[in-house]
Amino acid sequence: MIVEAIVPAAGLGVRMNSSIPKPLVKIGKKPVIVYTLEALAKNRDIKRILVAVNEDNLSRFKKVIGRYKIGKSLVFVSGGSTRGDSVENCLKQVSGETDFVLIHDAVRPFISQALISRLIRDVKESQAVICGAPVKATIKKVTRQLIVAQTLDRENIWEIQTPQVFAKALLTEAYKRYGSRAGTDDASLVEKMGQKVKVIEGSYFNIKITTPEDLVLARAILKEGYV
Ligand code: C5P
Secondary structure, eight states: OOEEEEEEOOOOOGGGTOSSOGGGSEETTEEHHHHHHHHHHHOTTEEEEEEEEOGGGHHHHHHHHHTSOOOSEEEEEEOOSSHHHHHHHHHTTSOTTOOEEEEOOTTOOOOOHHHHHHHHHHHHHHSEEEEEEEOOSOOEEEOTTSOEEEEOOGGGOEEEEEEEEEEHHHHHHHHHHHOTTSOSSSHHHHHHTTOOOEEEEOOTTOOOOOSHHHHHHHHHHHHTTOO
């Protein structure tokens, strides 16, 4: 069984207000993306990691990541203008022999080995497996004028994370049919095909570093030794 990992890292980091691309910001001793790549590289089923980066930042990414020993074959791919475009560019580079594709955002550095292994184990049976965590907050839909339109029943609402793992043929077909801009994650394209997508419980520590507040949280998680 061959798995390749796709790591979208080509975002411009507009919400971070920083001149350094988010994946290259340091938390503790290493840049965010290095934690992510090291975690993926440790899994024995993952043969190669395709990293989507913005062309303007390519040499910067290569230089920074090159300082660390990731221990797995890394390929840099040109990112696109949306996350989906970046994933699609990587999908086109996946080897013909690959059975499954694991997609994981560069900016979620705290993934455990147990989670990666479980996703890869389950995808053999389910073809599409994602992770997430039940929401803790009350979720309301609000209008543009900031008036409550609806309170959702929290019982069945999960915040979905990455990694998301798919049979390569299934994900390729979903991107072909619906295009790279049809959803905010990869699973949503597969769902449109009528394919069942299995959800397993991830971790509240698997945070996505998007805004400056998230960096504070990430540093605290690291300092407290939760990863
Ligand atoms: O922008 P968003 O929060 O969805 O970003 C999630 C991940 O997708 C980040 O790791 C970011 O670098 C990546 N991304 C990308 N190409 C884009 C936009 C985002 O690879 N055009």
